[in-house]
Amino acid sequence: MIIPGYYEYCCRVKTIAGHKALEKIPSELARMKAQKPMIITDKGVAGAGLIKIVQSAIKSTKGFKTSVAAVYDNVPPDSELTIVREAAKIYRTKGCDAIIAVGGGSVLDTAKGVNILVSLGGDELMHYAGAGAVKQKLKPMIAVPTTSGTGSEMTLVAVIADHSRSVKLPFVSYFLLPDVAILDSRMTKTLPPALTSSTAMDALTHACEAYTCMAKNPVSDATALEAIRLIASNVLNVVKNPNDMEGRLALANGSALAGMAFSNSMVGMVHMLGHATGGVCGVPHGVCMSIFLPYGLEYNLHRSGELTAELLLPLAGPEVYAATPKNVRALKAIEHIRKLNEELHQATGGRHARFLKEIIGRDGTQMVPKEKLPDIARTAMRDASQFYNPEDLDFNDCMMVLENAWEGTPLNLKKIKKGGKGMKF
Amino acid sequence: MRSQSEYGFFYQPKIMSGVAAMENIPVELDGFNARHPFVITSKEISSSGLAKKFVKALYDSNTIIGALYDDVPAYAGIGLIRELAQFLRDRGCDSIIAIGTGSVVDAAKGINIIVSTGKDVLEFEGNNAVLGHLKPFVVVPTATIAPYDLTGCAAIEGKEIISDYLFPDIIAIDTRMIRGCCSDSMRATALVSLTQALEAFLSPQSNHLTDAYASMALRIIAEHIVKAVKRPRNKKTCLAMANAATVSAAAFHNQLPGPVHSLGMALSKLTGHLPGLCMGALLPAALKLRSKKKEPFRSDLLLAVGGADRYAESAENDRANKGEAALMNLISSIPGIPQGLSSLKVPRHTAEEAIALAAKKEPALKKQDLEEIISMAL
Amino acid sequence: MINYNNYPEIKPGKKLLKRIYVATMLFVFGRAFQAVSRVDRSAKEEFAQMPDDFVLDFCVVPNGPHMIVGKDGKGRITYLGWNPAGKKITLAMRIKNIEAAMRMFMFLESSCVATSRDRLIVDGDLPTACNVLHIMDLLEVLLLPKFAAKLGVKRYPKWSQLSPLRKWTSRLLTYVRLIA
Numbered sequence A: 001m002i003i004p005g006y007y008e009y010c011c012r013v014k015t016i017a018g019h020k021a022l023e024k025i026p027s028e029l030a031r032m033k034a035q036k037p038m039i040i041t042d043k044g045v046a047g048a049g050l051i052k053i054v055q056s057a058i059k060s061t062k063g064f065k066t067s068v069a070a071v072y073d074n075v076p077p078d079s080e081l082t083i084v085r086e087a088a089k090i091y092r093t094k095g096c097d098a099i100i101a102v103g104g105g106s107v108l109d110t111a112k113g114v115n116i117l118v119s120l121g122g123d124e125l126m127h128y129a130g131a132g133a134v135k136q137k138l139k140p141m142i143a144v145p146t147t148s149g150t151g152s153e154m155t156l157v158a159v160i161a162d163h164s165r166s167v168k169l170p171f172v173s174y175f176l177l178p179d180v181a182i183l184d185s186r187m188t189k190t191l192p193p194a195l196t197s198s199t200a201m202d203a204l205t206h207a208c209e210a211y212t213c214m215a216k217n218p219v220s221d222a223t224a225l226e227a228i229r230l231i232a233s234n235v236l237n238v239v240k241n242p243n244d245m246e247g248r249l250a251l252a253n254g255s256a257l258a259g260m261a262f263s264n265s266m267v268g269m270v271h272m273l274g275h276a277t278g279g280v281c282g283v284p285h286g287v288c289m290s291i292f293l294p295y296g297l298e299y300n301l302h303r304s305g306e307l308t309a310e311l312l313l314p315l316a317g318p319e320v321y322a323a324t325p326k327n328v329r330a331l332k333a334i335e336h337i338r339k340l341n342e343e344l345h346q347a348t349g350g351r352h353a354r355f356l357k358e359i360i361g362r363d364g365t366q367m368v369p370k371e372k373l374p375d376i377a378r379t380a381m382r383d384a385s386q387f388y389n390p391e392d393l394d395f396n397d398c399m400m401v402l403e404n405a406w407e408g409t410p411l412n413l414k415k416i417k418k419g420g421k422g423m424k425f
Numbered sequence B: 001m002r003s004q005s006e007y008g009f010f011y012q013p014k015i016m017s018g019v020a021a022m023e024n025i026p027v028e029l030d031g032f033n034a035r036h037p038f039v040i041t042s043k044e045i046s047s048s049g050l051a052k053k054f055v056k057a058l059y060d061s062n063t064i065i066g067a068l069y070d071d072v073p074a075y076a077g078i079g080l081i082r083e084l085a086q087f088l089r090d091r092g093c094d095s096i097i098a099i100g101t102g103s104v105v106d107a108a109k110g111i112n113i114i115v116s117t118g119k120d121v122l123e124f125e126g127n128n129a130v131l132g133h134l135k136p137f138v139v140v141p142t143a144t145i146a147p148y149d150l151t152g153c154a155a156i157e158g159k160e161i162i163s164d165y166l167f168p169d170i171i172a173i174d175t176r177m178i179r180g181c182c183s184d185s186m187r188a189t190a191l192v193s194l195t196q197a198l199e200a201f202l203s204p205q206s207n208h209l210t211d212a213y214a215s216m217a218l219r220i221i222a223e224h225i226v227k228a229v230k231r232p233r234n235k236k237t238c239l240a241m242a243n244a245a246t247v248s249a250a251a252f253h254n255q256l257p258g259p260v261h262s263l264g265m266a267l268s269k270l271t272g273h274l275p276g277l278c279m280g281a282l283l284p285a286a287l288k289l290r291s292k293k294k295e296p297f298r299s300d301l302l303l304a305v306g307g308a309d310r311y312a313e314s315a316e317n318d319r320a321n322k323g324e325a326a327l328m329n330l331i332s333s334i335p336g337i338p339q340g341l342s343s344l345k346v347p348r349h350t351a352e353e354a355i356a357l358a359a360k361k362e363p364a365l366k367k368q369d370l371e372e373i374i375s376m377a378l
Numbered sequence C: 001m002i003n004y005n006n007y008p009e010i011k012p013g014k015k016l017l018k019r020i021y022v023a024t025m026l027f028v029f030g031r032a033f034q035a036v037s038r039v040d041r042s043a044k045e046e047f048a049q050m051p052d053d054f055v056l057d058f059c060v061v062p063n064g065p066h067m068i069v070g071k072d073g074k075g076r077i078t079y080l081g082w083n084p085a086g087k088k089i090t091l092a093m094r095i096k097n098i099e100a101a102m103r104m105f106m107f108l109e110s111s112c113v114a115t116s117r118d119r120l121i122v123d124g125d126l127p128t129a130c131n132v133l134h135i136m137d138l139l140e141v142l143l144l145p146k147f148a149a150k151l152g153v154k155r156y157p158k159w160s161q162l163s164p165l166r167k168w169t170s171r172l173l174t175y176v177r178l179i180a
Helices: A021-031 A043-047 A050-060 A081-093 A105-120 A193-212 A218-240 A245-265 A269-281 A285-299 A301-316 A318-323 A326-347 A370-380 A384-388 A395-407 B022-031 B043-047 B050-057 B078-091 B103-117 B183-202 B208-230 B235-253 B259-271 B275-292 B301-306 B308-313 B316-333 B348-361 B367-377 C016-039 C041-048 C098-105 C111-116 C126-143 C146-152 C164-179
Strands: A006-010 A014-018 A037-040 A070-072 A098-103 A141-145 A157-162 A167-172 A180-184 B007-009 B014-018 B037-040 B067-069 B095-099 B137-140 B153-156 B159-162 B170-174 C055-060 C066-071 C077-079 C091-095 C120-124
Touching: A006 A218, A006 A245, A014 A021, A014 A245, A021 A050, A021 A141, A021 A180, A037 A050, A037 A081, A037 A105, A043 A050, A043 A098, A050 A098, A070 A081, A081 A105, A081 A157, A098 A105, A105 A141, A105 A157, A105 A167, A141 A245, A180 A245, A193 A218, A193 A245, A193 A269, A193 A285, A193 A301, A193 A326, A218 A245, A218 A301, A218 A326, A218 B208, A218 B235, A245 B208, A269 A285, A269 A370, A269 A384, A269 A395, A285 A301, A285 A326, A285 A395, A301 A318, A301 A326, A301 B308, A318 A326, A318 B308, A370 A395, A384 C111, A384 C126, B007 B208, B014 B022, B014 B235, B022 B050, B022 B137, B022 B170, B022 C098, B037 B078, B037 B103, B043 B050, B050 B095, B067 B078, B078 B103, B095 B103, B103 B137, B103 B153, B170 B235, B183 B208, B183 B235, B183 B259, B183 B275, B183 B301, B208 B235, B208 B301, B208 B316, B259 B275, B259 B348, B259 B367, B275 B316, B275 B367, B301 B308, B301 B316, B308 B316, B348 B367, C016 C041, C016 C055, C016 C066, C016 C077, C016 C098, C016 C126, C016 C164, C041 C126, C055 C098, C091 C098, C091 C126, C098 C111, C111 C126, C120 C126, C126 C146, C126 C164
Parallel strands: A014 A180, A037 A070, A037 A098, A098 A141, A141 A180, B014 B170, B037 B067, B037 B095, B095 B137, B137 B170, C055 C091
Antiparallel strands: A006 B014, A014 B007, A157 A167, B153 B159, C055 C066, C066 C077, C091 C120
């Protein structure tokens, strides 16, 4: 086991999981001396009937005086200042004392912003922007993720756009972590197969990168390995049988564990390229992750190959691990991820993209045309994830990986410029 | 059987581990809006120069140490805790730092309860009695780490207080502070970690998160324990064992204590031996009882203790047995591990008292099991 | 009763020598920042991507030393000294303590290891921070001999990335501007 010369780890979120985890909300609120929560969510989640499930779960739990005082379902796909102010106003007029965020990344970011305003007072989020500006306990907040992928219920960051000045305000503080994360299988039950597969691969990427990048540590390793085992052994089953509730819960667990790992050990070039592809072409995050994951592991092979080899066991199981000679285990792990992408591609009727050229938008056009690749590479060079990647990348390296990922051809290992072997921790 | 994926798990501390970890304490305290900590430690630690190292680590920061109280005895009574709480208030401190182990950390937790809630510690006996956030609390562990140090439990005046809010907010494992003095303390610390991790791992109530933490602790322990006991001043193994203690404490806090841990704590209280030694003397007996009762071991025990290669190579139905063998092998290879209770000179009547004590504290444990473990260990 | 006088308040002492060392390194580093922005092609590209109001405060918390670099009115990179007072900082990169700064500037921890050990707090626009870190790597390559720079950067540039001719011209010109 690698014990780094120095590391930090922190995950202060109480995790509650189960098929009836939502029913624990009232007691958790009571523990935090709150009983009038406000639910923050978006139209998609509300439209899928998930808010009703949450509300009836809260109502059906006997012995608590919890009553949902307000439901705000107007959160847009990227969270912004006016929305935060609007929600905070409702929170105040209805006299709420806690926040329940039901949804994905933007809902959670909005909820974190609202929590800053209602706890610290005022209408100016600006004062609290930046690293470590929030220095006190905020109001109780419960996160209920509805996709098993982002792991954003475990992160201490919120990004909120200020459209009037066209800037994005980052907020970083341990006090932004939700107090409780509720993982309930009912919340992901209606997720369509293509989304299930891409969000699960997103979580798998978090875990794989957490285990193989520079800021890894024993605790993030522990959760990453468990996450990989859970996701790799369940994702295909759940995509094929959407009603497999045990599998759904396993994926939700895997995603949360991966979230714990990557929010502490950070991520590398898969995210560097993925963020850029998402930013330039508007491709959903999970789709980019599943495509770039094998390439990232391949590119870093000379640095983190030994770690990638260890991943073969949780990815493919002990039989494959034992049958593979030691020196090719890393390659086998990469091959296994490619195979998984292939199987998911078939199981979703071709909707799970394997290469960049396969990504098709809502209007039926190709989302990543080849001439956009230089733009993506330039954007990627300004993404902070590169510093946690074991090997350096410059513009040309990014282009090489992008071109291969576009065509779907594996990297030519000889062409990778190597700065050395192994990693320093 | 309850599904393994249904659970609740909580771990408050931020772990900072390694080179120059203490230097980061001011920044972290500042994140809590705290700049005026109250520091407590024991004479042993201040006379060995470790307290001075801590003070130096805070140089060039804005953190003013309200007081460095270095007279906490090996047993800290409620009187001292109340006086120290008053001392903290008089100095106007906004956070607490405990350097050391055992009574120092317990006293710090007690002080924190008094100054944060305004009530007396003894009102909070039992499980989940403390509700609400306390003042920022930092633990700087040294070579010896007692079972409750890094968890949300405190033992004060013979009473136990357990709460999620009692967790340290920051655990600063610094390479300068954790180097062991002798094999004995290292062995005791390592055996506590092993017991905590193992019982959490083998518990029928284990879940994904306790599994992840416990198996990681077991992996680190299996790799380092023998070397750590043989060479207690080696920097790398000390760091590894302190990490193992931290991770296993996380798993322990989120599970009901197992029979070995409960009996070990009770015996230690009655005899004055270090808890780790008592647990080490009982551990083989408990494992034998398990196989006698034909309760199967988990197959991935072999993965944690024996490594990935041995796990993958073994046939599927053979893994549990091999895991058990690897574990027994590991325990017996620890240099100087106590061979049963007789080597600790524990008389039968004391052992029986311990059974009663453990059974009273943990009603979930079967008394018959406890009796069998003790009789086998005797 | 506890005799309070036995346990006085302890005000943090000073690590003067370490402060002087880090301050000197920051001064050299700041001047080099300005110098390299005038002479090296890839540094110019990085600087061009930064916003026009860019002012970087690279410092040790909580009491400094600081190094402030920013774009002047004409968009040229200038070393703005060690005093942050009155300057509009757009990007702050704070080292968490003087000991961590020492480890970085004595090359015990390379910039990538220091980043992954969470020794730095970045406050501001992350893409611009990436540009700054790229330039730091470039400076290490230009200012230090190969064996030392190799400890600092993840990958020492190959011929195809940085030809010896360009490396030596940039190195000489940077040194000349640094001292002059």
